Amino acid sequence: MSEADTAWIETALTSARPQAVGALLRYFRDLDTAEEAFQNACLRALKTWPQNGPPRDPAAWLIMVGRNVAIDEVRRARKQAPLPEDDQAISDLDDAEGALAERLDGSHYRDDILRLMFICCHPQLPATQQIALALRIVSGLTVKQIARAFLVSEAAMEQRITRAKAKVAEAGTPFETPGAVERSERLAGVAAMIYLIFNEGYSASGDTAEIRKPLCEEAIRLARLLLRLFQSEPEIMGLTALILLQHARSAARFAADGSLILLEDQNRSLWNGTMIAEGLALIDKAMRHRRSGPYQIQAAIAALHARAPTPEETDWAQIDLLYGALEVVQPSPVVTLNRAVAVSKVRGPQAALDLIEPLAPKLANYFHFYGVRGAFLMQLGRNDEARIAFDRAIALANTSAEAAHIRMHIDRLIRDNQPKGADGNPKQGTKAK
């Protein structure tokens, strides 16, 4: 078997994974057993598929084989007989099973996957454990891959996942088919988990962006999968659109030295056009439902940025309105802070500053608050106050890229504050007060 063949079989296994593990979980009601059964089925697939060709329905094949292997193992353990050779134990599961598997009932498909995702975003788990568990169980990333993406040691990640699994087992999970209300609650939880995975990858700094990109790509894959299961849910369209539109800019977000490039300074030709097209198509469709929600509104904002051929052509007035709508459905000082940027473009820096001043007590430790505040003050020519805000931002910066970005602002201030030479470039004087 060539390396390329193995890669394609692995892709088939990855794509079948949520459905297969979901169905095995329904049989065995235990994450570890389901996962182990799936892994055994995968080993079997790696042996037989290259010879016999892949089955017509890989997921059904994996479910059937995984279930039989696990049942065999339970029987064997019960008899306490010495373990026979792998091949002998499962020799009766040959292609006859493949044919059977193809007739497997597909009606549970959607609920199985939703249940699998739902278990991973169990509300009793902290966000980091939810994400780790989902990447392990639903996506099938190795502990090593997940540890790398989170920039922690393999041992620490192993422990995090083991703890999450123990908590899930302890909490007990409802396995009955969810009703309409329950399903929509679960759906919201699953959407939030996918969003978290994406943000984990998106918030990377320049030097970790490449390492964490797989998190964003996996979040997109999961969002598309969820949307295929719930094709008429506008918020799932919104979520998928949002992360596609954000990720479309990834090639333009960092300079060669790892520093962050602001939206308005990004080289738009580096944006991924196909991803933008898909995101725009989805948000267009979502809006027709007239049931807006936070993901849709955020996606609509991202869409306005994506649609502008140049930064100057950005429809800031519309963005201001959308942030206003977001403040209603999801009030938060951070949303207001973002809105202030749009307000500054539409009504000037003073109006924007007035909007964010009341947020100071709530955002006293928030890096972006001081960065944005400093920028408004700078535009108003209040350079000393701007400098104080930027200094505070640097102290609160989470990544070296953030700090470097603010330092660039400060350098600009220092440059502008220098006594003007004969060329007389009175930048301060022309600023509107």
Place this chain on the structure above:
Amino acid sequence: MLYAILCYHDEDFVGSWSKDQDEAVMKKLAVVQDKLTQQGRLGPVARLLPTTAAATLRKEDPPLVLDGPYAETKEQLLGFYIVDCKNLDEALDVARDLGAVNPGGAYEVRPVGVFRPGGLSA
């Protein structure tokens, strides 16, 4: 005789391709396409965005817009248009106009991801 070749595949599978795998496939397809182009035998080539990006207009009165490719399986794909539109609303307007003169069935409106016009004159 012109033949349309319609591409079907499992979206779960294609969606799990890595960027490298996807690019490798597209590169190999381009080789086949280039050969046909040189022979003057290739018309338009389009890669569609995922089915989740599609909307379907049922040509009832009034026409009904649904999410996704929900055209019933008893209906068969009989042809397709490629139309340049600003957004989904505009595309649906075109579909509505077409539907008004061609009753029954449905139109799936599916954004195109890649389009090459080709050089074939039918």
